[in-house]
Amino acid sequence: MRNTFGNIFTLTTFGESHGEAIGGVVDGMPAGIEIDMDFIQQELNRRRPGQSDITTSRKEADSVELLSGVFEGRSTGTPIGFVVHNENQHSQDYENMRQLFRPSHADYTYYQKYGLRDHRGGGRSSARITISRCVAGALAKLALRQLGISIKAYTSQVGDIALEHDYSHYDLSLTETNAVRCPDAEKAAAMQQLIKEVKADGDTIGGIISCVIMGCPAGLGEPEFGKLHADLGAAMLSINAVKGFEYGAGFAGVTQRGSEQNDVWSPASSLNAQPSTLNTQPSTPITTLTNHSGGIQGGISNGQDIYFRVAFKPVATLLREQETVDVEGKTTTLTAKGRHDPCVLPRAVPVVESMAAMVILDHYLLNKTVKL
Numbered sequence: 001m002r003n004t005f006g007n008i009f010t011l012t013t014f015g016e017s018h019g020e021a022i023g024g025v026v027d028g029m030p031a032g033i034e035i036d037m038d039f040i041q042q043e044l045n046r047r048r049p050g051q052s053d054i055t056t057s058r059k060e061a062d063s064v065e066l067l068s069g070v071f072e073g074r075s076t077g078t079p080i081g082f083v084v085h086n087e088n089q090h091s092q093d094y095e096n097m098r099q100l101f102r103p104s105h106a107d108y109t110y111y112q113k114y115g116l117r118d119h120r121g122g123g124r125s126s127a128r129i130t131i132s133r134c135v136a137g138a139l140a141k142l143a144l145r146q147l148g149i150s151i152k153a154y155t156s157q158v159g160d161i162a163l164e165h166d167y168s169h170y171d172l173s174l175t176e177t178n179a180v181r182c183p184d185a186e187k188a189a190a191m192q193q194l195i196k197e198v199k200a201d202g203d204t205i206g207g208i209i210s211c212v213i214m215g216c217p218a219g220l221g222e223p224e225f226g227k228l229h230a231d232l233g234a235a236m237l238s239i240n241a242v243k244g245f246e247y248g249a250g251f252a253g254v255t256q257r258g259s260e261q262n263d264v265w266s267p268a269s270s271l272n273a274q275p276s277t278l279n280t281q282p283s284t285p286i287t288t289l290t291n292h293s294g295g296i297q298g299g300i301s302n303g304q305d306i307y308f309r310v311a312f313k314p315v316a317t318l319l320r321e322q323e324t325v326d327v328e329g330k331t332t333t334l335t336a337k338g339r340h341d342p343c344v345l346p347r348a349v350p351v352v353e354s355m356a357a358m359v360i361l362d363h364y365l366l367n368k369t370v371k372l
Contacts, residue, residue, distance in 0.1 A: 268287040
């Protein structure tokens with residue numbers, strides 16, 4: 001089982017949903033970065049359960065403890081170990097699933113791969129494992145902050161209730177003002193109502209999270225393997241319940257001609273813009289008049305905003321009767337118990353940001369190796 005993410009900035013995770021703790025080791029963190037513990041804890045608070053009536057009711061403090069790699073408030077450049085203890089497991093709620101395979105869950109595939117599985121909350125396949133990603137992502141954000149790079153994700157669709165694709169139409173600073181984490185108050189209220197209705201039916205609903213990376217310098221990414229958009233896509237698709245990834249104009253762009261889709265270059269001074277570049281600065285800074293490319297061309301960042309969308313399926317565990325089979329292949333029915341999210345979107349927003357932060361920092365560090 002591969003449990004390590006990244007090339008230079010890496011995260012190795014451990015733990016299960018109903019085990020003693022979730023944790024990990026971050027390696028490759030640059031030395032001298034100010035470690036803001038309040039910020040790291042706040043990132044975990046955005047992900048933790050029980051934060052509203054549209055999320056799971058499981059109550060966890062999710063308090064993180066850093067075990068190494070920090071001295072007098074700054075990173076030392078050595079591995080940063082961390083742990084978050086589980087405190088509110090109700091393992092007995094899963095006893096009726098011990099011999100059953102939940103539809104569309106990882107129960108069957110884990111059983112086929114390893115010959116056994118932890119039925120309590122999904123074990124290693126639980127979304128609770130994303131705690132480690134949020135800790136590492138917070139550390140990556142602290143490093144990126146010094147480079148002027150920021151990452152903003154938000155819920156842009158729940159079911160059939162959707163925002164416009166153009167993120168410039170919204171004030172992304174409003175994302176954290178409501179439980180669903182949508183920057184449009186009217187659409188947020190409709191999304192919340194839909195999630196409540198779905199929850200009351202014992203059902204679940206999916207949606208889309210959009211993300212914007214601002215201030216990213218030109219030059220990140222590899223021209224062949226390790227393209228920036230490919231690594232962003234792999235990172236997003238590694239998140240629980242993710243079913244799709246698109247960046248820039250994405251699938252909608254296939255209906256346009258090249259003359260409509262091309263991002264025309266222009267002197268930045270004509271638009272009062274100063275795009276960031278890496279290591280070199282053109283004699284005349286340039287920018288693009290449009291950004292259908294989503295800030296990436298040829299697998300390498302071009303200095304414009306990087307934006308992408310991530311599709312999440314409905315949570316697989318339903319609080320209603322479903323047909324299934326047991327470990328012997330016999331048909332039966334299952335009514336799940338326990339505390340589950342009716343919609344994963346609100347708590348997944350910080351996870352998307354965290355994975356994006358790790359990818360960008362990793363590529364920034366990789367780029368330091370290609371030229372003097």
